[in-house]
Amino acid sequence: MRYVLPVPAPAPDSPPSPGRTAAPGAGPRRVTGQDPRVQWVMTLAVIVVGALTIRPMGLSGHGLAVALLFAVNSAALLARGLPENRVPRHLALVWLTAGVVAAAALIGVSRSGTGYLFAFFLAGHSGYRLDTRPAVVLAGLCSLLCGGVLYFHLGPGHHTVPAVVGLAAGAPVLAGITNRSQRRAVQSAIEAAEAGERAARAEARSAVLAERGRIARDVHDVLAHSLAGINMQLELADALLDTGDLERVREANATAHGLVKESLKQAQWTVHALREDALPLRESLSAMLDSSGHRDALTVTGTVREVPVQVTQNLLRIAQEALTNAARYAPGGEVRVELEFAAASTVLRVRNRPATRAVHAGASSGMGLIGMRERVALLDGTVTAGPVTEGPDRGGWLVEAVIPG
Known part of the structure; x- marks a missing residue:
């Protein structure tokens, strides 16, 4: 049997906002399995038919006994409408047992009528309200009492x-x-659907947060370093104006223009990344190095192969971050980039030698390294960054990212 569950589905691509809360009274929906209106109509019908047919009924003598038993049976039948969560199981068992006994007694004391309908409806409700074992025992008691009253002419x-x-x-x-x-x-099906809905909303929320983190990293990569470099050159040019050294002013201005052009290229890379466009890793990395003034700085080892778009995007961002840091903290130092296509991984190494010019870098926010780690973590890889302590690049800096697959 297929059940159509009345569970509202979340709108596509629109997870709930963090501040939104459930409406008052909202919570797990309960299924009664019966239409309350139909139940009340049937209950009232049995009572009305009983009042019209059960005899004798009066205010004295035998009629009073019939009227009292009729009232007890009516009350027991009306109690079917009580919510289950308001009536403990043991109390429901007592009430239904009393109702069954009263129904059998009503059959015995009345001369005519439909008193037996109370027994039928109470036995049926015991199967709905009680667990199977006590319900079957109570139903057996109902049959024995009602059948015994009629069989033994009581x-x-x-x-x-x-x-x-x-x-x-x-x-x-x-x-x-x-x-x-x-x-x-x-x-159970509705509760499972609600749990699935909550899980889907949580997953959508997680995806939104992950995408926000990704956009934040891209914005940082494009704006933070580029604008900081442009601002540094403009401040230098402003300071050189007072000295009258126009040649160095022109040099700083040209550097600022170069940074603007580089920022535009980085913005294009960001658009590609956000749109998940496929970019060739080796060619894109080579173009990035050429535009940064590091021609012939790329070394490729291993058999070149296509890598997933997400790997390409994140390795390019890591390389961009490493080159920007090298320009800020080691100006004039030689930069070398190695791209290794190993059997089980793709490795990117960016080395820079110590600075050969004065360093004017401001305080670091630390977001660059954090962004590298987040990018690599999304790909189940590793990243290391630290000073080079030996070899020809001693005193420089090394960034190495290893992406499996």
Whole structure:
């Protein structure tokens, strides 16, 4: 059987905002398995038919006993409408047992009427309200009591209803058990759907945060270093104006223009990255080095192969960050880049030798290295960055990123 679950699906690409909270009263929905309106109509119908047919009924003598038992049966039947979470199981068992006993007694003391309907409906509700074992025991008790009253002629109305009707009074318990099983199955399905919905929203929220982090890294790579370099050159040019050294002013101005052009190229790379355009790694890395003034600085080893777009984008960003740091903290130092296509990984190494010109770098935010680590972590790789302590590049800096696959 296929159930159509009334669970609202989240709109595509629109996860809930962090500040949004559930509406008051919202929570796991419960399934009753019965339409309350139908249940109330049937309950009232049984009571009304009983009031019109059960005799004798009065305010004294035998009629008073019938009226009291009728009132007890009506109250027991009306209690079916009580929510399950407000009636403990043991109390429901006591109430239904009392109702069944009262229904059998009503059959016995009345001369005519439909008193047996109370027994049928209470037995059926016991299957719905109680667990299977106590419900079956109570239904058996109902059949024995009602059948015994009619079979042994224990009341004036025994001749109007056959004993088999009394014995069958507990049969509706099977319908109640079936209804309860269906209700629980639908409730479990709805709870599973709600859990899946919550998981989907959490996943969408996580994806949004990851994408925000990615955009933040790209914005940092494009703007932070480029604008800092441009600002540094403009401040230098402004300071040189007071000295009258126009040649150095022109040099600083030209450097600033070069940084602007480089920033435009980086912005184009960012657009490619955000759109996930496929970029050839070796060619893009070579173009980046040429535009940075490091011609013939790239060495490629191993068998060149195509790598996933995400690997290409992140390795280019790491290389860009390393080159920018080299320009800031080791101006004039030689830069060498190695791209190794190993059997089980792709390795990028960026080395720079010590500075040969004065360093004018400001305080570092530390976001560059954090961005490198985040990018590599997304690809299950590793990154190391630190000073070179031996060899011809001693005193310089090395950044190495290893991406598996």
